[in-house]
Amino acid sequence: MIIGSGKPIKDILAMIEGCTKILIIGCRGCVTVCSAGGEKEVGILASALTMARQQEGKPIEIKEMTLERQCDPEYLEQIRGVVDEYGAVVSIACGAGVQFVAEKYRKIPVFPGINTNFIGVTEEQGVWTERCQACGDCKLHLTGGICPIARCSKSLLNGPCGGSANGKCEVNPEVLCGWQLIYDRLKELGRLDLLEVIIPINDWSTSRDGGPRKIVREDLKL
Amino acid sequence: MTSDSRLEKILERGEFTVTSECGPPRGADPEVIRKKGELIKAAVDAINITDNQTSVVRMSSFSSCVILKQLGIDPVLQMVTRDRNRIALQSDLLGASALGINNVLCLSGDHQKFGDHPTAKNVYDIDSIQLIQTVKRMRDEGKFLGGDELKGVPRFFIGASANPFADPFEFRVVRLAKKVAAGAQFIQTQCIFNLDRFRRWMEQVRDRGLHEKVHILGGVTP
Numbered sequence: 001m002i003i004g005s006g007k008p009i010k011d012i013l014a015m016i017e018g019c020t021k022i023l024i025i026g027c028r029g030c031v032t033v034c035s036a037g038g039e040k041e042v043g044i045l046a047s048a049l050t051m052a053r054q055q056e057g058k059p060i061e062i063k064e065m066t067l068e069r070q071c072d073p074e075y076l077e078q079i080r081g082v083v084d085e086y087g088a089v090v091s092i093a094c095g096a097g098v099q100f101v102a103e104k105y106r107k108i109p110v111f112p113g114i115n116t117n118f119i120g121v122t123e124e125q126g127v128w129t130e131r132c133q134a135c136g137d138c139k140l141h142l143t144g145g146i147c148p149i150a151r152c153s154k155s156l157l158n159g160p161c162g163g164s165a166n167g168k169c170e171v172n173p174e175v176l177c178g179w180q181l182i183y184d185r186l187k188e189l190g191r192l193d194l195l196e197v198i199i200p201i202n203d204w205s206t207s208r209d210g211g212p213r214k215i216v217r218e219d220l221k222l
Numbered sequence: 223m224t225s226d227s228r229l230e231k232i233l234e235r236g237e238f239t240v241t242s243e244c245g246p247p248r249g250a251d252p253e254v255i256r257k258k259g260e261l262i263k264a265a266v267d268a269i270n271i272t273d274n275q276t277s278v279v280r281m282s283s284f285s286s287c288v289i290l291k292q293l294g295i296d297p298v299l300q301m302v303t304r305d306r307n308r309i310a311l312q313s314d315l316l317g318a319s320a321l322g323i324n325n326v327l328c329l330s331g332d333h334q335k336f337g338d339h340p341t342a343k344n345v346y347d348i349d350s351i352q353l354i355q356t357v358k359r360m361r362d363e364g365k366f367l368g369g370d371e372l373k374g375v376p377r378f379f380i381g382a383s384a385n386p387f388a389d390p391f392e393f394r395v396v397r398l399a400k401k402v403a404a405g406a407q408f409i410q411t412q413c414i415f416n417l418d419r420f421r422r423w424m425e426q427v428r429d430r431g432l433h434e435k436v437h438i439l440g441g442v443t444p
Contacts, residue, residue: 153333154304154344158351159397161330162385162412171333183390195393198400201308201352201367 001030001121002094003128004037004114009048012090015111016049019060019087024049024113025079025101026066027093034128036114037092039066045092045113070097076104083108119150136206136213142194144185151178157199224361224407227324227379228296229268233408233437241298241410241439243270244290246281255281255289263295268325270298270410274305277337284314287323298381299323302331307347308356308367315357319376327381327410328353351397351404354382358405382406384438386423387416395426398436408437 016022024042032038046062053060063086067075070093083089083105091098092113102110118130133150139157140147149155153171160179163170167180186192204210223230232239242262247254259269269290273283287297299318301311315326330350334342348356357380359365364375382401386394398409414420420440427433 153335154330154349155346156330156349158349158400159393160388160390161350162383162388163333164389166389171335177389179393180390183393192396195396196399198351198355198404201348201355204347 001033001119002096003034003117003120003130004031004092004094005034005117006036006041006045006092006114007112009045009052012045012049012111012113013052016060016088016090021061021063021086022049022088022090023063023065023079023083023086024090024092025070026064027068027070027091027097028066029069029071029093029097031093031097031114032066034122037094037097039064041092041114042066045090067093070094070100073100073104076101079105133207135202135204136210137203139199142197142199143182144189144191144194146178146182146185148178148182151176151181153178157202159195225324225377225379226322227268229298229325230379230407232267239268239437239439240266241268241270242266243272244286245272245275246283246286248278248280250281252289255286256293259290259293259295263293268296268298270300270327273300273302273329273331274337276332277304277334277339277342279338284318284323287318288321291322296325297323298325298327300327300329301353302329303346303348303350303353304331304334304344307345311348311353312356312360312366315360315376315378316372316374319378320374324377325379325381326357327383328357328406329383350382351400354380354401354404354406362405379407380405381408381410383412384409385412386414386420387412391419391423392426394423395430395432398427398432399430402432402436406436408439410439411441413441413443 024046026037026039026042028038042064046064050062067078069075070091089101089108089110090113091101091110095116098110098112119132119134120128120130123129130150132147135149148157153169154161160177164177164180167177169175169177186194244258271283271286274280283300287299290297328350334340334344356367357378360372360376361378364372384398
């Protein structure tokens with residue numbers, strides 16, 4: 001899923017400065033699962049902003065809403081009519097959600113209430129880690145199901161640099177060396193032979209480097 | 223001989239060979255490089271020039287190599303894949319060859335986190351092994367990575383590094399084998415502080431017959 005995390009309240013206060021009525025919208029998708037942008041977090045953010053603005057002597061009226069998803073147009077229709085009553089929207093969906101709201105409601109400023117961090121997994125309660133960079137050309141069959149692009153700090157395709165020590169990446173002792181993980185897994189699978197092969201220079205055109213991406217499925221279009 | 227490199231000549235003759243390393247200055251003064259070059263010129267066969275080592279901005283390896291070349295020294299151009307994509311790397315390889323640089327050492331480079339610009343974006347379009355392939359392709363096939371023909375091919379003696387002291391230990395010799403397969407003709411190891419580990423690594427190197435395919439220069443530091 002897409003993992004997000006809250007922005008500092010002072011940053012959001014700076015965005016909404018001058019607004020007297022705002023709408024905060026959450027999303028029941030990924031950001032609910034990672035406890036960054038669901039109904040509960042909408043409530044917490046609304047309370048925090050209300051209190052802060054009261055302390056500043058600039059009270060604010062806040063409406064709270066949480067949509068099924070902010071990345072599908074039909075759910076965004078649920079705020080049509082409502083949104084016009086507010087000076088600004090703070091969306092605590094991922095960056096896709098924030099942008100889709102802004103696209104659909106062009107006259108009202110839409111502000112991001114969270115940072116969108118990465119595509120990842122819940123390692124344990126309260127701990128999320130990155131797994132995928134959406135490069136658009138999956139090579140996991142070559143690397144034991146562990147992605148060197150996402151999990152090596154340098155996205156190296158042919159093995160670990162000299163900074164791999166005791167299973168950790170030199171960039172941060174909290175980070176596991178992606179290539180150590182790949183090595184260990186391929187060893188378990190009896191496929192260390194895969195590491196002898198040079199992975200050729202990558203085609204990054206399927207990644208962000210090719211420009212904003214689009215997928216069209218003619219079989220699904222109405 | 224694949225190049226006009228003095229280093230290649232001496233190594234191919236099987237003579238004891240000494241190289242050294244010069245860090246370029248953190249400024250535009252060429253005298254710093256000249257002074258360092260003159261100091262060690264008589265004692266070494268070639269001098270490596272680092273490429274923004276530890277991700278700290280310095281005078282470019284390329285220009286520092288040209289300065290050394292003017293003193294009659296055989297410079298080794300270190301190139302990391304951290305800061306330049308395949309377009310810039312190939313372009314600089316052509317320029318370096320045109321200015322009489324005969325040796326290139328292909329590296330991935332230290333992560334920018336350790337340098338003086340830790341908020342920089344890294345490139346890593348290709349990795350060090352793929353850079354070796356790139357230089358070899360330009361030299362031996364006379365082709366750019368994109369497939370077009372070069373008008374005038376660069377003649378480089380191609381080098382790479384090896385770090386027998388990083389992990390996973392068993393993978394280190396595999397990395398070396400891949401570098402040799404990619405086209406590396408000489409290897410400069412990281413500084414050897416752990417002789418026992420170096421000995422075990424060299425056993426693996428000999429088991430694979432790599433010592434007969436590539437010149438290995440052991441790294442020592444005072």
